[in-house]
Amino acid sequence: MSELTTIARPYAKAAFELAVEKGAIDSWNDMLFFAGHVASNEQASTILAGLPTATAQAELFINLCGEQLNEQGQNLVKVMAENGRLIALPEVAHLFSALKADYEKEIDIDVISATPLAAAQQESLVAALEKRFARKVKLNCSEDATVVGGLIIKAGDTVIDGSLRGKLNRLATTLQS
């Protein structure tokens, strides 16, 4: 997983810089999202792996995507096929959307709670998080009964564990140590 990220980073960065220059961030995002799905399709990847040359792979891939790829998108696929990196396309799409979010000062935040959050609660949470991260916050709420109470907030690598389960775990560690 981490190896693929390393491989995908320069491609995503190059694509993003080009997209910013051309003012076509959204269309690039859609394009990469689609190409990423194609690359992660099991059937497609099996067939692609069976092809002997990079040119053949690129051709098939472009045909598969059809109208979804513009000229520059096709070029990206060709370059990646030449280097044998088509497998990293989903990761490129993922990194691209992260770059896009950063550029637009947005942040995706996962919130896990035991019971569904009310609209008012979500609003106050968004307000607090926007202040803390200085970004526009997009909440992805989910429920997990094992949290017991409170919230777990995840923004990238940063985790704020305010759940009852977390507190109980920490209490257990303190008592056992």
Next chain:
Amino acid sequence: MQLNSTEISDLIKQRIEKFEVVSEARNEGTIVSVTDGIIRIHGLADCMQGEMIELPGNRYAIALNLERDSIGAVVMGPYADLTEGVKVYTTGRILEVPVGAGLLGRVVNTLGAPIDGKGALDNDGFEPVEKIAPGVIERQSVDEPVQTGYKSIDAMIPVGRGQRELVIGDRQTGKTALAIDAIINQKDTGVKCVYVAVGQKASTIANVVRKLEEHGALANTIVVVASASESAALQYLAPFSGCTMGEYFRDRGENALIVYDDLSKQAVAYRQISLLLKRPPGREAYPGDVFYLHSRLLERASRVNTDYVEKFTNGEVKGKTGSLTALPIIETQGGDVSAFVPTNVISITDGQIFLETDLFNSGIRPAVNAGISVSRVGGAAQTKIVKKLGGGIRLALAQYRELAAFSQFASDLDDATRAQLEHGERVTELMKQKQYAPMSVAEMSLSLFAAEKGYLQDIEISKIMDFEAALLSFANSTYAELMAQINETGNYNAEIEAQLKELLEKCKSTQTW
């Protein structure tokens, strides 16, 4: 179901009171691979070099490799149940161990947890295992001796407080025995000792602890253990933990002695970690920073001046210098001192004591090779009387060795040569000393005086040891005052010389051996 010792209501109450429920933002990562105690973690963007990473089950790992998208960390403790996908967290701390006088008399592991079944530690806080050694301004030159109790070493290769003296030799040459005797000899001197056992058999360590206890030296000794069955990470860190425990005494104006037994095994453990972390191997497959590994450890053994101690203790301890003396041990293979780790450590330390298999097997114990053993700074620290009387010993042994090689081919020798040979043989015999029988300065001086002034010339070589034993018991019973005076002051003058002369003459005329 049984309650254990930590389940006392008061203790539980205290812990619940102290327990903080503040939820802080932490960095999270996911394990992507587990290989031989090395975990690779994806995420943890804010992780620092050397930081402790929290694993499930109250375990920790240390971040050693920070790469662009992943972190290589080494698990301290069992790792078999860790799998891909397990979530881990940063802690913002580096590894710390308990320190304090309460650790004396205890056996602890690398993390400072007691393993001797004597209950919880009475520690005085925690200190990080990796610390920077005192700088130039904070140091003072070495001018007080550490008595090892071996006359051959204290007379020829003296060790000073704050010195790093390497003990090097093949397996089974008495390296550990020498170090243990040095520790035993510190029991009444106020020098606190730390014995770090790395990669040894648990049975050997148990023996060492028992011997220390039998000789009453365990009470001022901390034993840090990372046995052969423990993970490479713990073996690699054990000397650093021990050093931190020793520095506690140094920084408070006391004297401490630390024995690293042995650094070759620590280097091997570090090599394993480095290779698994995919760091490029160099000579003998050791990583490039194995020199730095040992140099930064041994640099922490030092003598610090009064200003440093005063500043460190906020003026509580005034006018006292502190010292941490290190006796690192290196095991050579087939007497090869030009291998990578031995040459490194030889160049780092302030001298070395070479122990040789041939000498050991020919009955010369401690098997010290006086020709190539040196002490670069100890001379300034030697007790006056031992320095005065022991000066000729080294020369006598060197000349003897040279002549002995030649005389094997010569059938008849002139009188001067024969006298020198015989003197050399007697001195060699006199330098033998049994294990667990360290000598005081006065006893040492008396033996050296006898050799220096020619009192051994009329004694058969095979009787030298017996004569010495008789001499010492006579001196300790009849001349106890003189012995106490020498032990206390360490001075040598005409008056003492006259008394020693009288003692020897009386002994030779009245005693049998």
